[in-house]
Amino acid sequence: MGQYNFELDKVKARILQDKAKRVLVQLPEGLKSEFPGISTALEDTGAMLILQSDPCYGACDIKTGYDLTVHFGHNEFIKTNDNVLYIPCHYQSRIDELLEKALPVLKGQKIGILTTSQHIHQLNEVQEFLKNRGKVPVLSRGKQRENFANGDIMRATASGQVLGCDVSAAIEIQEQVDSFLFIGSGKFHSLGIENWAKKPVIQANPYSGEVEELESGAWEKEKYLRISKAFNAKSFGIIISTKPGQRLMATAERVKEKLPNSALIELEHVSPQVIEYLPYDAFVITACPRIVIDDWKNYKKPILLPDEALKALQA
Ligand code: SF4
Structure with missing residues (x-):
């Protein structure tokens, strides 16, 4: 099972x-291949174990309907009345060399520390x-909480944890720090931190061993x-997700009210193929922001985040 801790003793005890x-x-x-083991x-x-094989990028996408759901890879995100056990799958690797490499790149003395659920256990180190x-490390728990008819969405729950849809742990301490050290991979989280917390972000990637400072204003660009891709759009589809923690109905309705010639569309999996055949020129995605931030270039038709659509198109 490689470098991740699946906490199978805990899973076993809960099943029994x-x-x-x-x-x-x-x-x-990335961890579906571990199911046989x-x-x-x-x-x-x-x-009897059943693998839920639909794509799953977060604990916002909980599937239930059996005696127990074991959700590997993320912390709890949404309160449900169903039986769900969350196993974050902590990454087991040394980070001392990575930290040595990051040290000269950090800006200033007060450093905000941020990471994803896989590395939370390494924040003490x-x-x-x-x-x-x-240096002076600064850590905070995010404060983003939302109540929906279908449950209490808690988003990032651990101190120092960020999600692509919740960087409030960074926003909380933005005035107190000179720069942020983000331990994690990909650009989805670090771009959000840079955009919302407006301080230099130094990313240390435990998988590649690389350290880099994020380009300032990358999100804005x-x-x-x-x-600009959506400027000439005459009609808009507003996508509402069926995934329990991504179903932002109130946001979708707010956009619909302000955007002329728009329609509400429900979808579980948003993909370029599905979007391509829907009869609208551009789309507002109220589901996971990763779809827009990471993937917008893969869509022939323009896709936007809700606030982008409202502000930029001056609705
Ligand atoms: S960033 Fe997307 S996949 Fe991750 S928790 Fe938020 S909505 Fe879910």
């Missing part, structure tokens, strides 16, 4: 405690390291390109 006969297993795309390790519980090198 709940006397669960049918257990649904959710894994992120997980099944073998849990065989002696006597439970990061704090100690920075203190020993004369991409946003401008997205908006």
Whole structure:
């Protein structure tokens, strides 16, 4: 099971405690290949395991309907009345060399520390390291909370944790820090931190061992390109997700009220193929912001975030 901690003893204990006969297993795309090993390790519980094989990018996308759902790869995001066990799959690797490499790139003395659920358990080590090198580590829990008819959406729940849709742990401390150290991979989270918290972001990637400072204004540049692509659109489809933690109905209705010639469209999986055949010129995605931020170039038709559509198109 490589470098991730699947906490199978905890899973086993929960299955036995709940006397669960049918257990649904959710894994992120990169960890689905671990299902055979997980099944073998849990065989002696006597439970029947079912792999939920639809794409799953976050705990916003909980599937239920069995005695127990074991959701690997993320922290709890949405309160449901269903039986769900969250296993964040902490990444087991040393980061001391990575921190040494990041040290000369950090700006100033007060450093905001941020990461994703896979590396949360390493934040104590990061704090100690920075203190020993004369820096002042600053950490905060995000404050984004929303109540929806279908549950209480909590978003990032751990101290220092950010999600692509919740960088409030960075916003909370933006006035107190000189720069941010983000431990994680990809550009989705770091772009959001840079855009909303307006301080230099130094990204240290535990998988590649690379350290880089994010280009200032990177989000704004991409946003401008997205908006200019939508300038000539005469009609808009407003996408509402069916995933429980991505179903922002109130946002979709707010956009619909202000955007002339628009229609509400419900979808589970937003993809270039589906969007291409819908009879609208451009789309506002109220589901996961990753669809727009990471993938907009893969769509022939323009796709925008809700606020971009409202502000930029002056609705
Ligand atoms: S960023 Fe997207 S996938 Fe991640 S928790 Fe938020 S809505 Fe879900």
